[in-house]
Amino acid sequence: METIKRFLKPEKQSFFLLGPRGTGKSTFIKKAFPNALYVDLLLPDVFRNYAAHPERLRETVHAQKEKKTVVVDEVQKAPELLEVVHSLIEEKRGARFILTGSSARKLRRAGVNLLAGRVLMKHMHPFMASELKELFDIGKALRVGMIPLVLDSADTVATLQAYVDLYLREEVQMEGLTRNIGAFSRFLESVSFSHGAVLNISNVSRECQIERKVVEGYIGILEDLLLAYRIPVFTRRAKRAVATHPKFYFFDTGIFDVLRPSGPLDRPEEKSGAALEGLVAQHIRAWIDYFHPGCKLYYWRTSAGSEVDFVIYGKGVFQAIEVKNASTLHPQDLRALRAFGEDYPEAKRFLLYMGRERLLRDGISIMPVAEFLHMLRP
Numbered sequence: 001m002e003t004i005k006r007f008l009k010p011e012k013q014s015f016f017l018l019g020p021r022g023t024g025k026s027t028f029i030k031k032a033f034p035n036a037l038y039v040d041l042l043l044p045d046v047f048r049n050y051a052a053h054p055e056r057l058r059e060t061v062h063a064q065k066e067k068k069t070v071v072v073d074e075v076q077k078a079p080e081l082l083e084v085v086h087s088l089i090e091e092k093r094g095a096r097f098i099l100t101g102s103s104a105r106k107l108r109r110a111g112v113n114l115l116a117g118r119v120l121m122k123h124m125h126p127f128m129a130s131e132l133k134e135l136f137d138i139g140k141a142l143r144v145g146m147i148p149l150v151l152d153s154a155d156t157v158a159t160l161q162a163y164v165d166l167y168l169r170e171e172v173q174m175e176g177l178t179r180n181i182g183a184f185s186r187f188l189e190s191v192s193f194s195h196g197a198v199l200n201i202s203n204v205s206r207e208c209q210i211e212r213k214v215v216e217g218y219i220g221i222l223e224d225l226l227l228a229y230r231i232p233v234f235t236r237r238a239k240r241a242v243a244t245h246p247k248f249y250f251f252d253t254g255i256f257d258v259l260r261p262s263g264p265l266d267r268p269e270e271k272s273g274a275a276l277e278g279l280v281a282q283h284i285r286a287w288i289d290y291f292h293p294g295c296k297l298y299y300w301r302t303s304a305g306s307e308v309d310f311v312i313y314g315k316g317v318f319q320a321i322e323v324k325n326a327s328t329l330h331p332q333d334l335r336a337l338r339a340f341g342e343d344y345p346e347a348k349r350f351l352l353y354m355g356r357e358r359l360l361r362d363g364i365s366i367m368p369v370a371e372f373l374h375m376l377r378p
Contacts, residue, residue: 014097019124022149037067105224125286129373145254192259196274199248234298241303273325
């Protein structure tokens, strides 16, 4: 695949760049900062050197004062280096530090707060449709997702399967996050049925026959490794009783497709509907992070059962978005957005579907999903 220009903007000051493996953090950094002093902790010999002697980073930086940008790739593998980075920043020699990572857990434990106010927090996401432009294929995106590592491979399906097997399972075991990899694998399969749905931890626990407390810990592992996230209920100025539990998503729809089992008893539209909703969710998250960091992503669900898939709320932005995995629409498909509009007339409302026409009904913008995804750009 040709080099795709990413929407993430390089910062002039020091920053963390967090994102799951394979999302293109290293590629982006090497292209944006070709003359940087580069410390790649994925290389075994480099990792051993700096893990055993973190102070070596200070010596290296001082020996190459002409290098005004210092990159530490996958810094969570040697979190002790954060202390050294902090002291180097305090020296105020004008050096900029870029710290990439694919695990928030170790960074938190090592005290990222140590660098609060001195280092910005940025995130790298899978590709967006508007980054790929004419290369974007919604059918392919629903099957294999949008992870650059996968899309850049000759065999996307095999690469995606390897990603799941090596990263989601073995990486978790290598990091010592769980000793029972069999139980974790059963959990991954069970929690895949929660993708795009309200998360009921008790149900997941029962289905995979693992204690609820352990399941809560497993979900925390997925979130810490940036592989999954939860979105809360929108409750501002609520006029009706609303739900309390968050919804759950994997960070990329391709990961969900591999983990979610399917067979003769499964309805294909259930899996494809969850995949489509997840694809929209990951695009909105990227759009917020890249262009509207003051916004938050929610969903809306009343106790009576009306649900709007996504609510984007923040400075200058208030949007309600419903996703329908259908090429034709029925009057009841607009019911939840109408109810939301009654409670929040200030919100712009969108209904996304798999049809081709762009319509306007009752103040609700109806448009094809792919067209909406291409609109998410600067």
